[in-house]
Amino acid sequence: MSIFSSKNVKLLSGPLNLQNPVTVQILGICSALAVTVKLKNAIVMGLSVIVVTAISNLVISMLRNYIPSRIRIIVQLVIVATMVILVDQVLKAFVYDVSKQLSVYVGLIITNCIIMGRLEAFAMGNKPWPSFLDGLGNGAGYAMILIIIAFFRELFGSGTLMGFQIMPKAFYEAGYVNNGMMIMPAMALILVGCIIWFQRSYNKELIEKE
Amino acid sequence: MKNFSNTYIFIFSAVMVVLVALLLSTAAMNLKPYQDKNIEVEKKQNILASVKISSTPDNAVELYAKYITSSFVVNNNGEKVDGLDAFTLDIKNEQSKPAKERMLPVFIASLENGSNAYVAPLRGKGLWGPIWGYMSFLPDMNTVYGAVFDHQGETPGLGAEIATKSFQQPFEGKQIFENSDQFVSIKVHKGGAKEGDIHGVDAISGGTITSKGLEAMLDSCLILYKPFFIQNRQ
Numbered sequence: 168m169s170i171f172s173s174k175n176v177k178l179l180s181g182p183l184n185l186q187n188p189v190t191v192q193i194l195g196i197c198s199a200l201a202v203t204v205k206l207k208n209a210i211v212m213g214l215s216v217i218v219v220t221a222i223s224n225l226v227i228s229m230l231r232n233y234i235p236s237r238i239r240i241i242v243q244l245v246i247v248a249t250m251v252i253l254v255d256q257v258l259k260a261f262v263y264d265v266s267k268q269l270s271v272y273v274g275l276i277i278t279n280c281i282i283m284g285r286l287e288a289f290a291m292g293n294k295p296w297p298s299f300l301d302g303l304g305n306g307a308g309y310a311m312i313l314i315i316i317a318f319f320r321e322l323f324g325s326g327t328l329m330g331f332q333i334m335p336k337a338f339y340e341a342g343y344v345n346n347g348m349m350i351m352p353a354m355a356l357i358l359v360g361c362i363i364w365f366q367r368s369y370n371k372e373l374i375e376k377e
Numbered sequence: 378m379k380n381f382s383n384t385y386i387f388i389f390s391a392v393m394v395v396l397v398a399l400l401l402s403t404a405a406m407n408l409k410p411y412q413d414k415n416i417e418v419e420k421k422q423n424i425l426a427s428v429k430i431s432s433t434p435d436n437a438v439e440l441y442a443k444y445i446t447s448s449f450v451v452n453n454n455g456e457k458v459d460g461l462d463a464f465t466l467d468i469k470n471e472q473s474k475p476a477k478e479r480m481l482p483v484f485i486a487s488l489e490n491g492s493n494a495y496v497a498p499l500r501g502k503g504l505w506g507p508i509w510g511y512m513s514f515l516p517d518m519n520t521v522y523g524a525v526f527d528h529q530g531e532t533p534g535l536g537a538e539i540a541t542k543s544f545q546q547p548f549e550g551k552q553i554f555e556n557s558d559q560f561v562s563i564k565v566h567k568g569g570a571k572e573g574d575i576h577g578v579d580a581i582s583g584g585t586i587t588s589k590g591l592e593a594m595l596d597s598c599l600i601l602y603k604p605f606f607i608q609n610r611q
Contacts, residue, residue, distance in 0.1 A: 235381035235386045235389060237381075242389075242393065245394070245397055249397045249400065252401055252404075253401070253404055256408045256412070259408070263412075263416075270530065350533045350534050351533070
């Protein structure tokens with residue numbers, strides 16, 4: 168099997184659309200609401216989750232024949248927690264302002280259902296390379312949704328993107344105001360709902376048969 | 378899946394835990410200097426912001442060295458205490474002591490116009506967690522020169538507004554003493570301070586508990602500086 172066989176590519180692209188962890192499997196919603204006020208935070212959070220899912224999937228898959236099944240959940244948790252703490256420490260050291268805004272949500276990546284779900288469902292039963300791709304794909308699927316939500320929330324909530332003013336001054340002079348609802352977590356949920364709606368009307372196969 | 382013996386499980390977990398511990402402690406030790414540096418730079422930026430000097434993480438250390446010309450620690454009677462570093466003094470730790478024994482850091486900034494500003498750190502409780510800030514005073518030790526506040530997790534759009542310019546700016550020019558030595562602090566008024574009130578500012582709509590917490594923070598922190606302020610005013 169070549170490194171990028173069609174099966175492997177599917178592992179990467181599936182989670183971006185038909186198998187998206189957030190909008191199809193409805194996992195990881197909590198942090199998607201919390202860290203999407205600003206685009207920069209969403210990007211850093213997305214990258215952190217990609218790193219954690221990819222590497223913990225890889226490690227668990229490499230160890231899968233040596234992990235005693237009776238303590239496998241504990242082993243998975245230890246690996247995930249290690250990765251998360253490492254990511255958190257690195258963020259604190261190099262992107263301090265973002266890490267302050269992400270606050271507890273980096274630590275809470277440990278409890279992100281996407282990660283444990285992929286470890287248990289995929290990495291425990293597949294070879295390292297496909298597992299790594301699966302982790303990468305699922306992390307990217309999550310990051311993508313976060314970035315879409317954050318884009319709209321920051322643009323309409325604060326009039327900026329990545330901290331730069333986007334909405335022209337003239338708009339404000341003409342009576343335009345930033346939408347305060349956009350910076351409340353509830354609005355993220357409504358946006359997730361909208362994304363699910365668009366995705367389903369575009370991909371008919373996602374709609375349940377009556 | 379193979380069935381492993383209990384001995385194997387014990388050895389497996391022990392080895393795993395030791396390896397993970399080694400990895401994490403190495404990472405923590407190597408990253409600590411960078412993290413400490415970030416915290417220090419942030420504090421310097423905050424102190425500079427309270428005397429209305431804006432800085433970036435890159436130039437904060439340089440600007441701090443240029444403008445903050447001295448810092449020292451005073452006690453509850455306004456006397457200088459030797460041997461303590463104002464910058465590294467832990468305010469949270471001091472606040473767990475009885476009011477009389479607390480050490481109070483003072484930072485002196487030399488402004489562009491040649492006069493000094495005196496900065497006092499603040500720490501208190503908001504709605505969801507700690508709030509803190511720095512307030513600077515003119516040499517009369519009464520009139521506020523600038524104020525900066527920050528918070529850990531106040532509600533975005535409501536209590537979190539204390540960290541914005543629009544909330545902090547009105548503190549400038551307010552006074553904390555009435556009739557020269559009666560301490561009245563600065564009140565945060567729900568519904569808006571009266572026109573010309575030199576001891577009050579507007580609270581935040583929808584952020585009443587945070588606003589009240591901030592008012593309590595000003596009152597409890599600044600009153601301790603009263604002896605120092607009264608003895609040293611010019």
